[in-house]
Amino acid sequence: MTLQGKKILVTRAKAQASALSSQIEINGGIPIEVPLIVCREMNDKTAIHNCIKLIHTYHWIVFTSKNGIDFFYKSTKN
Incomplete structure:
Protein backbone atom coordinates (compact mmCIF):
# COMPACT_ATOMS: atom_id res chain seq x y z
CA MET A 1 0.00 0.00 0.00
CA THR A 2 1.42 3.33 -0.94
CA LEU A 3 1.11 6.33 1.32
CA GLN A 4 2.71 8.60 -1.28
CA GLY A 5 2.53 12.20 -0.07
CA LYS A 6 0.03 11.50 2.72
CA LYS A 7 0.71 13.02 6.11
CA ILE A 8 0.26 10.51 8.94
CA LEU A 9 -0.06 11.59 12.55
CA VAL A 10 1.98 9.35 14.87
CA THR A 11 0.72 9.73 18.45
CA ARG A 12 2.84 7.03 20.11
CA ALA A 13 5.16 7.77 23.02
CA LYS A 14 8.35 9.50 21.86
CA ALA A 15 10.51 6.43 22.50
CA GLN A 16 8.24 4.28 20.31
CA ALA A 17 7.37 6.65 17.48
CA SER A 18 10.48 6.27 15.33
CA ALA A 19 9.83 2.65 14.31
CA LEU A 20 6.35 3.49 13.02
CA SER A 21 7.57 6.72 11.41
CA SER A 22 10.25 4.77 9.54
CA GLN A 23 7.65 2.38 8.11
CA ILE A 24 5.47 5.30 7.04
CA GLU A 25 8.45 6.87 5.22
CA ILE A 26 9.35 3.57 3.54
CA ASN A 27 5.81 3.49 2.14
CA GLY A 28 6.01 7.06 0.84
CA GLY A 29 4.20 8.83 3.66
CA ILE A 30 5.18 11.82 5.73
CA PRO A 31 5.11 11.02 9.46
CA ILE A 32 4.24 13.80 11.88
CA GLU A 33 5.23 12.79 15.40
CA VAL A 34 3.08 14.25 18.16
CA PRO A 35 3.46 12.08 21.26
CA LEU A 36 0.24 12.22 23.27
CA ILE A 37 1.31 9.94 26.11
CA VAL A 38 4.29 9.47 28.38
CA CYS A 39 4.95 6.13 30.03
Whole structure:
Protein backbone atom coordinates (compact mmCIF):
# COMPACT_ATOMS: atom_id res chain seq x y z
CA MET A 1 0.00 0.00 0.00
CA THR A 2 1.42 3.33 -0.94
CA LEU A 3 1.11 6.33 1.32
CA GLN A 4 2.71 8.60 -1.28
CA GLY A 5 2.53 12.20 -0.07
CA LYS A 6 0.03 11.50 2.72
CA LYS A 7 0.71 13.02 6.11
CA ILE A 8 0.26 10.51 8.94
CA LEU A 9 -0.06 11.59 12.55
CA VAL A 10 1.98 9.35 14.87
CA THR A 11 0.72 9.73 18.45
CA ARG A 12 2.84 7.03 20.11
CA ALA A 13 5.16 7.77 23.02
CA LYS A 14 8.35 9.50 21.86
CA ALA A 15 10.51 6.43 22.50
CA GLN A 16 8.24 4.28 20.31
CA ALA A 17 7.37 6.65 17.48
CA SER A 18 10.48 6.27 15.33
CA ALA A 19 9.83 2.65 14.31
CA LEU A 20 6.35 3.49 13.02
CA SER A 21 7.57 6.72 11.41
CA SER A 22 10.25 4.77 9.54
CA GLN A 23 7.65 2.38 8.11
CA ILE A 24 5.47 5.30 7.04
CA GLU A 25 8.45 6.87 5.22
CA ILE A 26 9.35 3.57 3.54
CA ASN A 27 5.81 3.49 2.14
CA GLY A 28 6.01 7.06 0.84
CA GLY A 29 4.20 8.83 3.66
CA ILE A 30 5.18 11.82 5.73
CA PRO A 31 5.11 11.02 9.46
CA ILE A 32 4.24 13.80 11.88
CA GLU A 33 5.23 12.79 15.40
CA VAL A 34 3.08 14.25 18.16
CA PRO A 35 3.46 12.08 21.26
CA LEU A 36 0.24 12.22 23.27
CA ILE A 37 1.31 9.94 26.11
CA VAL A 38 4.29 9.47 28.38
CA CYS A 39 4.95 6.13 30.03
CA ARG A 40 6.84 6.13 33.30
CA GLU A 41 7.08 4.07 36.45
CA MET A 42 5.05 4.90 39.53
CA ASN A 43 7.06 6.23 42.45
CA ASP A 44 4.91 4.43 45.02
CA LYS A 45 4.54 0.81 43.96
CA THR A 46 2.52 -0.26 47.01
CA ALA A 47 -0.75 -0.62 45.06
CA ILE A 48 0.76 -2.78 42.32
CA HIS A 49 2.63 -4.95 44.83
CA ASN A 50 -0.62 -5.50 46.76
CA CYS A 51 -2.35 -6.57 43.53
CA ILE A 52 0.48 -8.93 42.64
CA LYS A 53 0.16 -10.61 46.06
CA LEU A 54 -3.48 -11.41 45.19
CA ILE A 55 -2.81 -12.50 41.61
CA HIS A 56 -3.66 -16.11 42.44
CA THR A 57 -7.27 -15.02 43.05
CA TYR A 58 -7.75 -13.55 39.54
CA HIS A 59 -9.42 -15.38 36.68
CA TRP A 60 -8.12 -13.01 34.00
CA ILE A 61 -5.40 -10.44 33.56
CA VAL A 62 -5.90 -8.21 30.54
CA PHE A 63 -3.08 -6.10 29.17
CA THR A 64 -4.04 -3.36 26.76
CA SER A 65 -0.55 -2.53 25.50
CA LYS A 66 3.05 -3.64 25.39
CA ASN A 67 3.83 -0.81 27.80
CA GLY A 68 1.47 -2.33 30.36
CA ILE A 69 3.16 -5.70 30.05
CA ASP A 70 6.65 -4.19 30.37
CA PHE A 71 5.75 -2.23 33.50
CA PHE A 72 3.93 -5.23 35.01
CA TYR A 73 6.96 -7.51 34.65
CA LYS A 74 9.30 -4.80 35.88
CA SER A 75 7.13 -4.38 38.99
CA THR A 76 7.14 -8.10 39.73
CA LYS A 77 10.94 -8.12 39.88
CA ASN A 78 11.13 -5.43 42.59
